[in-house]
Amino acid sequence: MVYRAIVVDVDGTLTFEDRSLDCRAVEALRSLEVPVVIATGNVLCSARTASKLIGTGGIVIAENGGAVECGIVEYDTTYKQRCEEAFEFLSRHLALEKLDPENRKTEVGLRRNFDVEKAREMLKAAFPDIEIVDTGFAVHIKGKSINKGTGLRRIAELMGLESKDFVAIGDSPNDVEMLEVAGFGVAVGNAHPALKRVADLVTEGKHGAGVAEAVGELKKRREII
Amino acid sequence: MVYRAIVVDVDGTLTFEDRSLDCRAVEALRSLEVPVVIATGNVLCSARTASKLIGTGGIVIAENGGAVECGIVEYDTTYKQRCEEAFEFLSRHLALEKLDPENRKTEVGLRRNFDVEKAREMLKAAFPDIEIVDTGFAVHIKGKSINKGTGLRRIAELMGLESKDFVAIGDSPNDVEMLEVAGFGVAVGNAHPALKRVADLVTEGKHGAGVAEAVGELKKRREII
Numbered sequence: 195m196v197y198r199a200i201v202v203d204v205d206g207t208l209t210f211e212d213r214s215l216d217c218r219a220v221e222a223l224r225s226l227e228v229p230v231v232i233a234t235g236n237v238l239c240s241a242r243t244a245s246k247l248i249g250t251g252g253i254v255i256a257e258n259g260g261a262v263e264c265g266i267v268e269y270d271t272t273y274k275q276r277c278e279e280a281f282e283f284l285s286r287h288l289a290l291e292k293l294d295p296e297n298r299k300t301e302v303g304l305r306r307n308f309d310v311e312k313a314r315e316m317l318k319a320a321f322p323d324i325e326i327v328d329t330g331f332a333v334h335i336k337g338k339s340i341n342k343g344t345g346l347r348r349i350a351e352l353m354g355l356e357s358k359d360f361v362a363i364g365d366s367p368n369d370v371e372m373l374e375v376a377g378f379g380v381a382v383g384n385a386h387p388a389l390k391r392v393a394d395l396v397t398e399g400k401h402g403a404g405v406a407e408a409v410g411e412l413k414k415r416r417e418i419i
Numbered sequence: 420m421v422y423r424a425i426v427v428d429v430d431g432t433l434t435f436e437d438r439s440l441d442c443r444a445v446e447a448l449r450s451l452e453v454p455v456v457i458a459t460g461n462v463l464c465s466a467r468t469a470s471k472l473i474g475t476g477g478i479v480i481a482e483n484g485g486a487v488e489c490g491i492v493e494y495d496t497t498y499k500q501r502c503e504e505a506f507e508f509l510s511r512h513l514a515l516e517k518l519d520p521e522n523r524k525t526e527v528g529l530r531r532n533f534d535v536e537k538a539r540e541m542l543k544a545a546f547p548d549i550e551i552v553d554t555g556f557a558v559h560i561k562g563k564s565i566n567k568g569t570g571l572r573r574i575a576e577l578m579g580l581e582s583k584d585f586v587a588i589g590d591s592p593n594d595v596e597m598l599e600v601a602g603f604g605v606a607v608g609n610a611h612p613a614l615k616r617v618a619d620l621v622t623e624g625k626h627g628a629g630v631a632e633a634v635g636e637l638k639k640r641r642e643i644i
Binding site: 209212213214215217221224236237239240242244246247248294296 | 438440
């Protein structure tokens with residue numbers, strides 16, 4: 195199988211723990227001829243900037259699949275109101291701090307300074323359509339049926355491809371669906387066990403070293419150019 | 420003189436012409452012990468993301484000095500309304516396209532696809548307080564008395580420093596005032612002649628190679644650590 199594009203998570207995958215770019219990953223991505231898509235839980239403005247600085251072509255998945263940009267911009271705001279209701283509900287019992295509220299259009303992002311398990315328990319009964327995802331960098335209150343996998347399907351469609359044409363690389367539980375719908379899934383060495391379980395390849399290297407290792411391996415196999 | 424901090428422009432200075440990061444500059448900045456401030460004409464959300472990815476501490480000057488962040492966020496919206504009026508005035512005669520209108524709070528950013536000289540001529544009489552700056556990446560309609568120099572003064576104050584404690588590095592006409600108020604000004608090799616004229620050092624290297632060269636030279640002189 196020769197893959198026709200690659201989609202890569204940012205925080206923890208292209209970056210170190212402190213969210214600074216691992217230049218080994220940047221150079222590996224720049225060595226590819228196929229399109230490189232950036233996929234993140236961050237807001238679209240941040241995803242766009244990351245794409246520019248990394249040197250990919252501006253095709254991005256943001257807000258965990260809620261926002262996509264490929265020439266045109268699309269927001270799926272189906273669950274925004276429900277996420278806000280869930281936030282209000284949780285805020286009665288927990289001290290929560292929103293991240294990028296002005297720019298986040300499809301979900302609610304929160305600082306990681308509260309008991310996520312407790313919040314999950316509280317939401318279960320009243321909000322069966324809403325879930326809480328902890329990426330290790332932020333916590334997201336999001337619609338269950340929107341994720342980086344649905345975002346990848348839509349981006350693939352906008353690019354005239356299938357999601358199976360993609361190699362997907364990530365580190366965190368919010369990358370699971372993206373790896374599942376991609377043709378080949380890579381979990382970097384520092385990835386969460388839940389992501390390693392669904393990956394076709396788990397790299398030895400962590401963060402950017404893992405990305406460079408996966409790109410090198412797939413080039414060697416002539417499965418990506 | 421030992422400088423206590425450094426402030427660096429992003430597009431064209433830390434990046435190549437295509438706005439992708441020059442990793443040589445990233446590594447040079449990460450080798451420093453002093454605080455590194457990012458200064459850009461871009462919106463705050465973009466400046467923040469750049470600071471995270473480059474691996475500096477989140478202290479930023481955005482919107483050409485109109486927005487600063489150092490723990491707290493400050494916007495100087497004094498000229499926003501006048502900039503919008505100037506935009507409306509110019510739009511009667513020129514086809515202009517705004518950049519990041521949702522996130523730009525202190526000035527108006529425009530795509531570089533119109534006759535900037537003609538626009539400057541048109542504004543002269545009716546808008547003496549407003550200027551048009553072309554960074555080579557975008558065109559900005561901005562208040563004359565707000566610039567990266569005033570932004571640097573404010574950031575220095577928030578950091579408990581003087582602007583003269585800073586080394587400033589840039590490439591473009593919108594960096595002139597920043598170099599003027601800094602203690603030591605560097606223009607990278609690809610810089611606009613107007614910036615080279617006010618610089619204490621013009622590097623041989625272009626873009627990130629110039630940044631790495633300046634950092635190396637100042638370290639050798641023991642003027643920065």
